[in-house]
Amino acid sequence: MNKQRLEAFSDGVFAIAITLLILDIRLPEVEYNQLKTSLPKIIPNLLSYAMSFIVIGLYWMFHHQYTDRLKRINRPFMFLNLLNLLIISFMPFPTSLLGKYSFTTIPVLIYGFTLMIANLTGFLTVYYVTRHEDLSDGLINKAYLRTQYPMYIAVNSVYLVAFVVAFFAPKISFAMYAGVLGMLIIRALKNRDIAVCEPAKPKYTSATSSQPV
């Protein structure tokens, strides 16, 4: 019942953050005869729009997945959730930089840093639940967390490498972030037999791929 309001509020923030991304796709103020030549300038914006849309979408799915398993919520959980939403809501800013300065070093560094902080706050929220098993249905526990570590470490290691790569080759760095995203999507799709939304009979071995970060 009350968990539903936390979900509704969080869903609202996710939905708004994801939809506000479009506000950054704007053509420079040009006359119609220059429109054709100025259109290619927004290609970086389109790419970063699509990228961030899918990133926020994945975070939403992940949020959906672990809040589904909660029985009750307490204040520390609410604050951790709020902190996580603070970073998700922040996404339109690095996305905007990426589009404006087409995948150069500084924007890619900021984008990567934001993704890592988003992962961290998401992880802390889940970690808190594993330490307070009375909050969940008992299935978000330490054993569950252990199955998540390899994926979590792999993803964030690539992110860290990509962060360093951004100093030399920002476009390759961005491609690495996009690559991780693509792999997470493929991994998630492989488990297509497992309905995300059937709470019954969870299997940890197959749930490992649920960490979208």
Add this chain to the structure above:
Amino acid sequence: MNKQRLEAFSDGVFAIAITLLILDIRLPEVEYNQLKTSLPKIIPNLLSYAMSFIVIGLYWMFHHQYTDRLKRINRPFMFLNLLNLLIISFMPFPTSLLGKYSFTTIPVLIYGFTLMIANLTGFLTVYYVTRHEDLSDGLINKAYLRTQYPMYIAVNSVYLVAFVVAFFAPKISFAMYAGVLGMLIIRALKNRDIAVCEPAKPKYTSATSSQPV
């Protein structure tokens, strides 16, 4: 239960995308004595606002209609839905172009292209459900799809013709998009006896008109 969160998130995105359209109706920065003469300049913006508001509204109704029939959702469905929302959220951009360059070739081409991609992603989502009948109440099946094809092909054929027409006569092209929209509304209204929201006793023969694309 969990389907409800997908619906809530999607409803949020639809509601925000439709409401963000207004942000593009802005007068040029003029003194009050020039306000009267500059007002007619926003007529194209008003037209494209109304058009896109109704387009997104129709997509929402359509989304509403097929998600109502779902029993459960899985990851591929979620991704297809996300892809569909990505295009819906994109609508404010072509709408803005239409307003700014009052129905000239390039904006009308981009607008038409966006509509066709929106139709395609919507179609793929429904198609996926027809191929996985365990997701729905069994009524979004191949037989249902067959009843939808004529309408779907008709709409998109007109869209394709309108796309080509835009190169020569963009205003006529836009009128064709608006015309299809008008016909879909009339068709939907004719079935007024069928409550959209009574899930019981669906009749395919009469449901054919439900494809708003």
Add this chain to the structure above:
Amino acid sequence: MNKQRLEAFSDGVFAIAITLLILDIRLPEVEYNQLKTSLPKIIPNLLSYAMSFIVIGLYWMFHHQYTDRLKRINRPFMFLNLLNLLIISFMPFPTSLLGKYSFTTIPVLIYGFTLMIANLTGFLTVYYVTRHEDLSDGLINKAYLRTQYPMYIAVNSVYLVAFVVAFFAPKISFAMYAGVLGMLIIRALKNRDIAVCEPAKPKYTSATSSQPV
């Protein structure tokens, strides 16, 4: 169940439209030492922000009230509702004009016109329900409508007079709109004994004041 999604979508549009109003309260780009002298310039924006916030809030309450009584919805209702939302979503534009050109003739005319169209589309939606009693719990019927007419006619008559007054004295015209709003609020508050949200035992005689238009 399905009515809930129409409510959720509509609530979303109302909530977004009402919150987007703030985007128009922006100071001119001035240095800090000029900030103090430029602050009074946003007083008209603050006034029109508060006015439109309460106007949209009242429309939301009114929407809330009649959709509560619906048992089912059909397509024409959905279209009428969409048309009503189109006008509600439009409100930030005339609000912005009012602020920018501080209550001069043209903005006040556009604002008043928007209010009248919003009333009209709201009225048409309710009227449609009274003509299709199978949609509601039977209490939004012709008898109910008759109790609403006096208020509806009074409000819109004042609006019409205010519309004409705007040509000569726009500030008085705006005061008339604000006055009607104030009276509707007082009238609504007088019925404080009647819980808006207790669906049981509706009394038409006391419900007359529920028309916020």
Add this chain to the structure above:
Amino acid sequence: MNKQRLEAFSDGVFAIAITLLILDIRLPEVEYNQLKTSLPKIIPNLLSYAMSFIVIGLYWMFHHQYTDRLKRINRPFMFLNLLNLLIISFMPFPTSLLGKYSFTTIPVLIYGFTLMIANLTGFLTVYYVTRHEDLSDGLINKAYLRTQYPMYIAVNSVYLVAFVVAFFAPKISFAMYAGVLGMLIIRALKNRDIAVCEPAKPKYTSATSSQPV
């Protein structure tokens, strides 16, 4: 049932206001080679973004908490709630000023004034419920209010002092607002054993810390 729509609408406004804050974090229009030197300029914007995000988040939790205890709502409550939302929705404006004029006197004064008005409207809403015990489960009563007064008076006294301090030392004034916020968070976290969302067995003595204002 109907209370849920008020909650949904309010949650929507909170979620949108909190997410709109990001729209104000914008870099000046500079070339890439100047990007590095212009980045530090947005630090005040980042600070005020984080501050207001958490402020609105706390108001949402507080709103969540007292509406949870409501059994029914009436019109005066709806208007008080609307007034409270009007101030919450206003938050992006003072936040934007704080960022633009980095914590100077006028922005800090406006920010503090907004917080105090937000507290006042929130208090009036709760006060109204305590005077109409038929609205709540009986637990938001005068006894409850008495337990809230010390915290309410303490918080607003510090705010008032901070308001005066802003004339001489605006950064210290802002630090005082942030300090109160920090203390409210710590206080709220201390009560971690009390699930915010378990409506059963409320204890006033421990609920005292729930006033986030």
